[in-house]
Amino acid sequence: MIQPMKPLQATITIERGRIIGIEYTPGTVTIISEQGIHSYPGAFVIPGLVDAHCHLHAMGELLNGLQLYQLSSKNETLDACNRHTELRGDWLYGMGWNQELWEEKVYPTAQDLDALFPNTPVYLRRADGHAAWVNTKAMEYAGITDDTQDPEGGSILRMQGKATGILIDNAMDLIAHLVPDQTNDAKIKNILTAAKHCSTLGLTEVHDMDVHPTLLPLYLELAENGQLPIRIQSYVKAQQHQWIDHGCLPAGGEFVRIAGLKFFADGALGSRGAAMIEPYADADHKGLILMNEEILYEHAKRGIEEGFSIATHAIGDMANHIVINAYERLRREGIADEDVILRIEHTQIITEEDIERIGKHNIKAIPQSVHCISDATMAKVRLGERKSIAYPWKTLVKHGIKPAGSSDFPIESANPLIGIDAYCRRIPFDDTHAWMPEEILSAEEALLSYTTWAHEAAGMEYRRGKIAIKFDADLTILSQDICSCEAKDILNTSVLATYSAGIRRYHHVG
């Protein structure tokens, strides 16, 4: 049975971060707290929205950094570089250029940058991350000359034997490793920028994935100083034992909790890295397994013994199968008792038999509904006619599984309403009709996914995800009732205010 989830019109009284009173007041929402009384006529209040899989620091890097995405000419791109004043050490670092979007669709050159930056080394990543555009100074620093050999798996583009300033794939590493890491101040700024951005979108909590252990002290310091507007559950990078090398242990806090470890079983669908049971429809191979069942079992076991939850990335049906096998063994052998949270991040392409096993072993599924509507065209080409289900939201729910809502930002927008819309309509960005409409969720299920069910994926549902007495006063105030409006109008909703721990962190002005 699914518990009801309805946006409310009510007066909510808050004390010391918890809800102590709820009185239904049709027509308006009023919040009474130590901060005073805030009224929102005509609005609706829901439990604070959660993004159960995202990359917070990367979002901050994107928001604060030099972004060259979607620019339509080389000159615009160069202008943006020229306006950007923040350097990394003495380097200018940027990302997102794409010559395919320019009037003249040819690769730019080092000389284009040299005219503006004769003395500053410049490194600009292409939008797809598979090429870099650098200037002469950067090549000088790296010792790249016209005679430098191409590295294995990469190439230095040349014209009449001369290096042009474009490095492809592994050749990027010749220079990338010279660009200094960001300072702690810059990293803190990135975290705060991203967290603030989340709270303007109605998010009160995020599950931050693949967090580098060196970032954890910064997060904890921000939490201790009361500077975070949202709560963060951290899942620490673990694929290469990073958590062990840095001596990470679980830690519980109100605003930052070091909750779990993050592993990868396979790659992504776009690059055909997702591990499949059958070969791709458009290529003669089955993708890449990044961690097999035995190794995942061993690594997860070690993490569970230290008290961590386990979160494993699995896109393809083979990867999902492998992860479920490892998790099943952990449950069966009593290493992961029912209290230990085992999560599959993405749960993207999966057989119905494996969905049943997810339910049976109480494994959490964390899909990204936005990936479905942004990748549908590509996914159809990669998958062809196969029996496994792609983006199987309703099938999960039918098997008693409660998918946790998430976006994988900054790969997608952090706006949870876009994710809720994707759940409820499933219309790809380049289409006007739903793809596999039988997998659509109701607005109520979508809202549960972004609230109660997301909290369940981190074990916080006992005090968050409901508007109830003694629950944390994490609340999102919306301009309309997204469960009773037409699905096509969900995206016309405004976030009017966001509260976490009873404090108003954002309110809409105007």
Ligand SMILES: [Zn+2]
């Ligand atoms: Zn991710």
